[in-house]
Amino acid sequence: MMKLSVFGKDTAHSIEVALDCRHYIGDRPCKFNRECRECPEYSPQGTRILIIKTGALGDVLRTTILLGGIKRKYPDSHLTWITAPGAVSLVPKSIVDRVWPYSVEVIARLSVEEFDLVLSLDKEPEVAALSMIARSKDKRGMGVDGCGAVYPLNKEMSYYYRLGLDNDLKFHHNRRTYPDLLAEAVNIPYDPAVDDYHLDLGEADREKARCLFLGTGLSPGQKVLGINTGAGGVFVNKDWTLLGYVALLQELEKRGITVLLLGGDRESDRISELHRRFEGPFIKDVGTGHSLGVFASLVSMCHVVLTGDTLGMHVALSVGARVVSLFGSTQPTEIEMFGRGEKIITPIECAPCYKRSCDIHPSCMEMIRPETVLASILRQWDMPSAKNLRTIGKSL
Known part of the structure; x- marks a missing residue:
């Protein structure tokens, strides 16, 4: 447990906080409303993964197909998803720990937080650039170079990247589905027999x-x-x-x-x-x-x-x-x-x-x-x- 001890003027006001718990909020009690010390709901974040996918709305929803493979490969992972404000309701909060609408505030968070893995899934330069700001040693998907050009961050992304540049390949030769293509591009396991869309209905x-x-x-x-x-x-x-x-x-x-x-x-x-x-x-x-x-x-x-x-x-x-x-x-x-x-x-x-x-x-x-x-x-x-x-x- 990553602990922080905070002391008041006397020991009666000291508290012990689990900063690495996925339920920790910071400015108010978590949903369990109890002190961190010996809390039975303590859940360390595990592998911290950032997903960047903002649009279009249908693409955001079909990208949820990756969540099953992510949880199989990283069962204790802590997921953060950056998306467009209008797409927030399409990201399942039953699986994703934090859903961030794309904003200036999000960019500020990216300059401070550290992730174990970043999956950058948009080809638009202004969105792909977020992957360059994010602090992580493992980045997959799309990035942006110093001249503003979008390019693949990992070798597995090459075929998916090429589909966007080659209409003949995309229109007439490719026979693979989007889930299969996307999972390969970011090196996440995909099994069509078990992986499916995820959508929470309130x-x-x-x-x-x-x-x-x-x-x-x-x-x-x-x-x-x-x-x-x-x-x-x-x-x-x-x-x-x-x-x-x-x-x-x-x-x-x-x-x-x-x-x-x-x-x-x-x-x-x-x-x-x-x-x-x-x-x-x-x-x-x-x-x-x-x-x-x-x-x-x-x-x-x-x-x-x-x-x-x-x-x-x-x-x-x-x-x-x-x-x-x-x-x-x-x-x-x-x-x-x-x-x-x-x-x-x-x-x-x-x-x-x-x-x-x-x-x-x-x-x-x-x-x-x-x-x-x-x-x-x-x-x-x-x-x-x-x-x-x-x-x-x-x-x-």
């Missing part, structure tokens, strides 16, 4: 989602198809077309499949338009603009989720829903479905491209046919709940 978020769900007239446990109607706006053609959704919903209504429309503020107009076209009781709306925790809790109440390659897809996989995912301009190979769903890949020859604009018609998403999507949904609809197949936690 009880308050679950309860609000349950109220929203029941408020639409749905019954507890009712079998529902969730449709995540949008996708991120960075790359073009990540979300399906309005006409595609309309044709699909017509067929779902005939089959009596209840639909729950999901999305954020960006999708509010599209959801309103779908409601205008379909006024029947089979289509439900829980609104937009919810927190990530409430959104994830709503997704967890769906049996199947239809989504593009976006945060909603990663959330659906993390909560154990069955997933039908549509791929247009982005690379489907890197997505691990864990046996819980299907990928529908555009037949267009120029995909994937990761372009930010496109004037090709019909576009890659327009070439995904409603009947193809319907067939995939029906296959997943008839399969048992994927929640029984989830492997989250087995590796911890």
Whole structure:
């Protein structure tokens, strides 16, 4: 135990503090609210590991796949994760000891604290530079040199680094998934049979989602198809077309499949338009603009989720829903479905491209046919709940 004895004017006010305990806070009592001396909850930090991963939101969530391998290799490790303020709720506090939103204050902490291992997982220079500030003899992932250029810190990172520079390799030759690639890049064990997403759902978020769900007239446990109607706006053609959704919903209504429309503020107009076209009781709306925790809790109440390659897809996989995912301009190979769903890949020859604009018609998403999507949904609809197949936690 790393002890610090602090003495007052007399021995009656002296205390003994365990500075290396993972529960120690410093400015107030820890959650166990007892003195450190002979505390049964004393837990030394062990291997101190810093994870730097700030965005995008879906990438933060799928990076949690590394946590199982980290805990197997370093079972008594103390984990600190630096992420974007908007991604804090995606980092599981049940596993990660400290979640720091990226800020000036965090940079100050990095200039003082020491870590046994730093995993720097962002390629953006301003984020990768944090790995150069962090004090550690073992740094893996991405760094920044004196000229501001991003480069790999360890030899295992070379293939993952090359994928970002070689579109031919990334688009046409690589057949490995993101978890496999990332684990190799930072030399962390990965086993697809046991390693999975990790996402904590708070009880308050679950309860609000349950109220929203029941408020639409749905019954507890009712079998529902969730449709995540949008996708991120960075790359073009990540979300399906309005006409595609309309044709699909017509067929779902005939089959009596209840639909729950999901999305954020960006999708509010599209959801309103779908409601205008379909006024029947089979289509439900829980609104937009919810927190990530409430959104994830709503997704967890769906049996199947239809989504593009976006945060909603990663959330659906993390909560154990069955997933039908549509791929247009982005690379489907890197997505691990864990046996819980299907990928529908555009037949267009120029995909994937990761372009930010496109004037090709019909576009890659327009070439995904409603009947193809319907067939995939029906296959997943008839399969048992994927929640029984989830492997989250087995590796911890």
